[in-house]
Amino acid sequence: MRDSRVRKAIDTAIAQAKKRTQQRRAFSRDVIKLGARQTKQKLAVDMLSKAGLDFEKLATEAAEQHETFESALRKMYAGIKKKRPKRKFLPAIYTTVPPPADATPSFPLCIFPAEKCSYSSPDPTFKHSCDASKAEMGLSLLSTNVGGLLGIEATPWVPPVTGSLWYRIKPPIGGTLAVIAEVLVTGSINVAVMTSSDLLDLVPSIGADARATLVVRTYQDGGTGIQAASQVIGELHRGGWGPGP
Amino acid sequence: MAGGGPGHEFHAWVEDLFVQVLYAQVLPDIEVAIEVSIELEGQGRSTFGHSTINLHTLPLPLPGRPGVKVAALCLNLTPTVIL
Numbered sequence: 245m246r247d248s249r250v251r252k253a254i255d256t257a258i259a260q261a262k263k264r265t266q267q268r269r270a271f272s273r274d275v276i277k278l279g280a281r282q283t284k285q286k287l288a289v290d291m292l293s294k295a296g297l298d299f300e301k302l303a304t305e306a307a308e309q310h311e312t313f314e315s316a317l318r319k320m321y322a323g324i325k326k327k328r329p330k331r332k333f334l335p336a337i338y339t340t341v342p343p344p345a346d347a348t349p350s351f352p353l354c355i356f357p358a359e360k361c362s363y364s365s366p367d368p369t370f371k372h373s374c375d376a377s378k379a380e381m382g383l384s385l386l387s388t389n390v391g392g393l394l395g396i397e398a399t400p401w402v403p404p405v406t407g408s409l410w411y412r413i414k415p416p417i418g419g420t421l422a423v424i425a426e427v428l429v430t431g432s433i434n435v436a437v438m439t440s441s442d443l444l445d446l447v448p449s450i451g452a453d454a455r456a457t458l459v460v461r462t463y464q465d466g467g468t469g470i471q472a473a474s475q476v477i478g479e480l481h482r483g484g485w486g487p488g489p
Numbered sequence: 490m491a492g493g494g495p496g497h498e499f500h501a502w503v504e505d506l507f508v509q510v511l512y513a514q515v516l517p518d519i520e521v522a523i524e525v526s527i528e529l530e531g532q533g534r535s536t537f538g539h540s541t542i543n544l545h546t547l548p549l550p551l552p553g554r555p556g557v558k559v560a561a562l563c564l565n566l567t568p569t570v571i572l
Binding site for chain 2: 349351352353354355356358378379380381382383384385387402404405406407408409410411412413414415416417418419420421422423424425426427428429430431432433434435436437438450451452453454455456457458459460461462463464465466467468471472473474475477478480481482483
């Protein structure tokens with residue numbers, strides 16, 4: 245009697261284990277199919293159902309998560325206090341008055357403000373500001389909800405946004421021109437990747453990168469051409485792949 | 490800064506000073522245009538799930554603080570001397 249109860253319990257446990265294995269295999273097959281078919285959103289919804297997930301609930305959760313994320317960022321920003329020692333910039337040491345365009349400049353010298361300002365933006369809805377008289381720029385690059393809620397095989401790339409301040413000088417002699425740009429940066433860079441599901445988090449399916457680079461270039465038409473130096477001032481990566489190119 | 494799984498990465502600059510130096514060779518009496526620029530790039534990849542990239546975006550307004558300010562552009566010219 246006791247043996248038969250034990251055997252029954254073991255058989256039940258084996259049956260449950262087999263069922264779980266079959267479910268896992270079916271789920272894995274669907275993941276592979278998903279990769280092969282790429283844009284089949286319906287398959288993804290079916291897959292979610294098989295995994296016991298509610299599509300509408302996920303959508304709601306994703307929206308809530310996004311709001312929570314933005315709200316958390318605002319709080320983080322509010323918490324950042326300006327604690328900076330008083331700085332001395334190079335103009336305090338060098339000559340500060342920019343030379344007239346037709347005058348022979350006397351080196352070293354510092355130029356402020358800029359002569360011209362420009363920016364290139366792939367999307368007219370991005371809001372930018374640019375003021376050469378203050379040598380200031382406000383730039384923005386935003387790509388949100390990349391790939392939509394399910395984001396199947398989406399590999400979006402937002403064209404870079406570039407903002408530039410321009411200066412001009414005519415060197416009286418040939419030689420090495422040392423260009424020293426002192427740039428104050430205020431703002432933020434952030435990336436977020438989310439699946440809204442602990443189960444889907446196990447699959448390396450999403451990733452995002454963002455980068456900000458400071459570049460100084462000189463152009464001398466009919467002379468030495470284009471020369472440049474740059475430094476990455478901020479770079480972030482999040483997700484299942486390595487940093488992007 | 491990098492993270493392996495789903496989640497957020499965030500970095501803020503608050504009047505952070507960056508100094509970039511370029512040593513450029515120039516010829517005399519030909520005008521030189523100098524460009525100081527900031528390039529913002531972002532990309533996301535998603536097979537399942539979604540990603541968000543924000544760079545100095547409007548949900549985080551910073552009144553009275555410009556994103557990028559070139560405090561000064563200083564120049565020095567050293568003549569090429571052949572002894």
